[in-house]
Amino acid sequence: MNEFSSLKVIFPGKKIFLRLGGHLTRSRMPQEEVRRFNSLALKAFEFCHPRGRWDIVRVKKITGEGILLSDDCWIGSRDFAARCAGSTHLWYGAVTVGAEVVALRDTAEKVSESTVYDAVGAETADAAMDLLHRLAGKQLQRQAMVLADRRYSPGYGDMSLEIQHFFFERLKLAELGLSLSEAYYMIPEKSVTAFAAVREEL
Amino acid sequence: MNRDDFKKFCAGKFPVLDGATGTELIKRGMPAGVSPELWVCEHPESICDIHNAYIAAGSNIVYAPTFGGNRIKLAEFGLADRLFEIVSSLSRIAVENAGNRALVFGDIAPAGRFVEPFGDLPFEEAVAVFREAAEAMIAGGVAGFVIETMMDLQEARAALIGVREAAPDMPVMVTMTFEASGCTLTGTTPEAALVTLQALGADAFGCNCSTGPEEMAAVIGRMKPYARIPLIAKPNAGLPKLENGRTVFTLDAAEFGSFAGKLTASGADILGGCCGTAPEHIAQLARELKNIPYLSGKTPVAGVIASAGEVRQFGGRFTVIGERINPTGKKAFQAELREGKLDMMMDFAIQQSSAGAQVLDVNMGLSGIDECAMMRKAVCRLAKSITVPLCIDSTDPQTVEAALRIYPGRALLNSISAEKERLEKVLPIAAGYGAVIIALPVTDQGIPETADERMQAIDSIIAKAAEYGYDTGDIIVDALIMSVASTPSAAETALQVIDRCAKRWINTVCGLSNVSYGMLDRQLLNRTFLGLGIGRGLTAAIANPLFDDLMAMVKAGDALLNHDPQMTEYENFVTGSKEKPVPxxxxxxxxxxxxxxxxxxxxxxxxxxxxxxxxxxxxxxxxxxxxxxxxxxxxxxxxxxxxxxxxxxxxxxxxxxxxxxxxxxFSSRYEGGEKPVKLILATVHKDIHDIGKNIVAVVLKNNGFEVIDLGKDVPPEVIIDTAVAQNVKLIGLSALMTTTMKYMRDTVELARRRGLHDLHFIVGGAVVDENFANELGAVYAADPVGAVEAAKRLAGR
CATH class of the missing domain: 1.10.1240.10 (Methionine synthase domain)
Structure with missing residues (x-):
């Protein structure tokens, strides 16, 4: 298992703005609004502490219904199995930005502020997953493996959210301060898990 | 080999590096999951075979197989305690095999953890990790070092400092990986990386891995205007693609070699290959390079500073250095610093960078605090969130060193005077970390009165700085503006200094607000002096960018002096000002x-x-x-x-x-208007996501609805009981998870079971759509405005 107890995420300013319904060219943003938005967003970004873990597992068999792993664990998802054709391994990773930004959001005095804080947390978590995935790709490349660009997460398409248990057990996400609710959402909520296919290069 | 030897080695030709090593080792039987370093130690013939093939192909420099030979990576295999033995052996095997056929450089790659301030690996620990690895390589006899495949500028800095501490006069090449986007994964541009690492003492810099030669040529081209040292290109053999179920790189040897011309034309001086390349690729590259004449002569721009994300060049466009991060005269800020807090500093930083400051001055000089520790803390915190470069403002040598050492970029140092002690103590530190310096014309006798005397002081600083390798372009002269209230000729003297420096192409800066100290309408005087200074050639000012009129003058000055040829900055500023609301x-x-x-x-x-x-x-x-x-x-x-x-x-x-x-x-809000309609809002059972629901609540309220917000994770019984108790006919439900959507259905069905057929439901949330809403017999709202429309329709308003 590979761990990054901190991930250097680039401030995803544009994505935050887009997430908040902004349009990069059409939306009107007077200077004062830009300053206010940046100020809130950067403040929230300081409350984000991205960290994550990843690993790979060998694939035993890919069927039309899902993927059987070398340790006989079954990942049921037709959609994802179809994307994994030819894969030798499965990559799985998890990131969180921690609970501080969620607390900041929940204690904000105004909804307009909490909305920005929420967007910062969500986009920073996404950016952290992008970074973790790319870093893993670099490392695997050195082992003559190619990590697919596209990721797949529990809750997408036909992949059940129950598969979150797979990540929690294998990546020991409790050690990262994460827990899983009865409804399978992660706490702190600004956390992301994902799979991606891996192929051997040679 | 020393650094001068390396310069000579590179002069007048295109040295050739090796190609991929990892995949070649796998071809020779290295199994997956082992420590490559240990495996090669046990199978030395493998690396000898690979190196022999690359040397035969034309490689002048081959990399020792020490890629993961650092304490952190070896610890993953329980080998940290054998570091010296393994790394020195690997180096020795490669050196003895190469003999005098090629140079062997010790290979240093990422340790796999992010370094302070971006990560949890303390900076000094990272430096020690790389220093230790370099010492083992030196024992193995390497001729120089290559720090490669770096993704994070701060880790590359730590490695370079570590190697320099182990081998002050051995050549060190550094290469980073730049993605197709043109930046590293951590957001550093090629220009910022080059400017920072070249100033810190890299002997060659460039990129390896990530992209093929086509994309890499573009990255090299971006670095060329800033390069004083040879540029390295070590691309992959194109991009990987799937072919018959196997992943292969797109470029064969002939195609790969054909990019030699494009890469050298872009500015590459030292070339090799990375993933997907084999000896035949290097052979073809070497053949092509023999036919390309080497055109030497770099004319890099000077006076460039950098953060981890961007560069700023002095000269040309006017530079505003934000002055606010300075405790002088700011009681609240002083109190915060005394408590060890930096929240106000962050506010100053965000406000100033949002207002257009291109550099931020950072001063932590305050009695009663540990300036050195606080400056280090401030620089770390700023570097994490603020992208504009920093100007370290201190007179204390220890503080200056602490800040320059940790800063992940090339900082501006404010300032070095002509006083003997400062020249002797601070200048070597500034030079060691490659900072651009502000030269302050103050001597041991005090502040010179006339422009002539100030120029003499400036020349003495320039001369001393030259001994440490400083180019005049990396020195910004402080025109030393004083208050006209106490010295009526102060402005004119400073303008004369600016004028004389401009004639010698020396950049100048001034602490703008000094000019008006003790005067009425200070902003008017500041602005006016700025205009006069710009007219004489002033290139930067330490000022408050929150004054819009001052920033307007800067933009207008750039436009009029053709420093903003397309007038884009000016137009953007003016257009932005139009958005500035009427009072x-x-x-x-x-x-x-x-x-x-x-x-x-x-x-x-x-x-x-x-x-x-x-x-x-x-x-x-x-x-x-x-x-x-x-x-x-x-x-x-x-x-x-x-x-x-x-x-x-x-x-x-x-x-x-x-x-x-x-x-x-007025006692009745809607006196004479319609009575507000009540509406219940709730995030459904077992769902804690309520931001969307909260937004809808605010928008509904100011559209005349009385909202009863039941919060999040609300069981169906609570929702329906409240509706009955408060006689509410409209219920809005929110859910974000597929697993919690079913509680929307449960809530609606509970109402039906109780015979409450006059209850209307509006549903929304990330996972909800119109089909689902229709299934429930509810109305779907895609956003807050849609929720208001739906509520109005259902309420008959």
């Missing part, structure tokens, strides 16, 4: 109220409502004729994407504040 006191009070809604100014709206009421505006007319049409207008702008969601919410908050104020002033 509300220039509008009739009812229009001011309307503007407060459009601008989302909830703190000002009450004042303007009071003014409107005093002007005889009836409250119901204010509510129905001003507030409600304004918020409807905002909703329309939101739908047209002219306003973001956040702006919509801010307007809604202003509306809420305004309506509440009217309600407070």
């Amino acid at each position: 509300l006191d220039q509008l009739p009070p009812d229009q001011a109220v309307k503007e407060c809604i459009y601008r989302g100014w909830d703190e000002q709206i009450c004042r303007w409502i009071d003014a409107a009421l005093q002007n005889g505006f009836p409250p119901e007319k204010l509510l129905n004729g001003v507030l409600i049409p304004a918020i409807n207008g905002v909703g329309k702008f939101y739908e047209e994407k002219l306003y973001s969601l956040n702006r919509l919410i801010r307007s809604a908050e202003a509306m809420e504040a305004g309506a509440a104020h009217i309600e407070k002033l």
Whole structure:
């Protein structure tokens, strides 16, 4: 298992703005609004502490219904199995930005502020997953493996959210301060898990 | 080999590096999951075979197989304690095999953890990790070092400092990986990386891995204008693609070699290959390079500083250095610093960079605090969130060293005077970390009065700095402006210094606000001096960028002096200013109220409502004729994407504040208007995501609904019981998870089972769609405006 107890995420300013319904060219943003938005967003970004873990597992068999792993664990998802054709391994990773930004959001005095804080947390978590995935790709490349660009997460398409248990057990996400609710959402909520296919290069 | 030997080795030709090693080792039987370093130690013939093939192909420099030979990576295999033995053996095997056929450079790659301030690996620990690895390589006899495949600038800095500490006079090449986007994964541009690492003492810099030669040529081309050292290109053999179920790289040897011309034309001086390349690729590359004449002569731009994300060049466009991060005269800031806090500093930083400052001055000089520790802490915190480069402002050598050592970029140092002690103590530190320096014309005798005397002091600093390798372009002269209140000729003297420096192409800076100290209307004097200075060739000012008029003068100056040839910066600034709202006191009070809604100014709206009421505006007319049409207008702008969601919410908050104020002033909020319709809102059972629901609540409230917000994770029974108890007929439900959507169904079905057929449901949330809503017999709302429309329709309004 590979761990990054901190991930250097680039401030995803544009994505935050887009997430908040902004349009990069059409939306009107007077200077004062830009300053206010940046100020809130950067403040929230300081409350984000991205960290994550990843690993790979060998694939035993890919069927039309899902993927059987070398340790006989079954990942049921037709959609994802179809994307994994030819894969030798499965990559799985998890990131969180921690609970501080969620607390900041929940204690904000105004909804307009909490909305920005929420967007910062969500986009920073996404950016952290992008970074973790790319870093893993670099490392695997050195082992003559190619990590697919596209990721797949529990809750997408036909992949059940129950598969979150797979990540929690294998990546020991409790050690990262994460827990899983009865409804399978992660706490702190600004956390992301994902799979991606891996192929051997040679 | 020493650094001068390396320079000579590179002069007049294109040295050739090796190609991929990892995949070649796998071809020779290295299994997956082992420590490559240990495996090669046990199978030395493998690396000898690979190196022999590369040397035969034309490689002048081959990399020792020490890629993961650092304490952190070896620890993953339980081999940390054998570091010296393994790494020195690997180096020795490679050196003895190469003999005099090629140089062997010790290979240093990422340790796999992010380094302070971006990560949890303390900077000094990272330096020690790389220093230790370099010492083992030196024992193995390497001729130099290559720090490669770096993704994070701070880790590359730590490695370079570590190697330099182990081998002050051995050559060190550094290569980083730049993605197709043109930046590293951590957001560093090629220019910023080059400027930083070249100043820190890299002997060659470039890129390896990530992309093929085509894309890499573009990255090299971006570095070329800033390069004083040879540039390295070590691309992959194109991009990987799937072929017959196997992943292969797209370029064969001939195609790969054919990019030699493009890479050298872009500025590459030292070339090799990375993933997907084999000896035949290197052979073809070497053949092609033999036919390309080497055109030497770099004319790099000087006076460039960098953060981890961007560069700033002095000269050309005027540079505003934000002055606010300085405790002098700021009591609240001083109190915070004494408590060890930096929140106010971050506010200053964010405000100034948002207002257009291109550099931020950082001064932590305050009695009663540990300036050195606080400066280090401040630099770390700023570097994590702020992208503009920093100017380290201190007179204390220890503080200067602590800041320059940790700063992940090339800083500006404010300042070095001509005083003997400062020259002797601070200049070597600045040179060691490659900082651009501000030269302050102050001598041991004090501040020279005349421009002639100041120029003499400046020349003495320039001469001393040259001994440490400084180019005049990396020295910015402080014109030393004093207050005209105490020295009437101060402005003219400073302008003469600016003038003389400009004639010698030396950049200048001034602490702008000094000129007006003790005078009336200081901003007028500051602006006027700035204009005069720009006219004489002033290139930068330490000033407060929050003054719009000052920034306007800077932009206009750049436009008029052709430093902004397309006038884009000027036009953007002026266009932005048009968005600057008309002051509300220039509008009739009812229009001011309307503007407060459009601008989302909830703190000002009450004042303007009071003014409107005093002007005889009836409250119901204010509510129905001003507030409600304004918020409807905002909703329309939101739908047209002219306003973001956040702006919509801010307007809604202003509306809420305004309506509440009217309600407070008059017992009935809707006197003469419609009675508000009650509506229950809830995030369903087992779901804690309530941000969307909260937004809808605010927007509904200021559209005349009385919202009973039950919060999140609300069981169906609570929702339905409340509806019955409070006689509510409209219920809005939110859910974000597929696993919690079923509680929407449970809630609706509970109402049906109880025979409450007059209850209407509106559903929304990330996972909900129109089909699901139809299945439930509910109305779907895609966004807050949709929720209002649905609620109005169902309420018959």
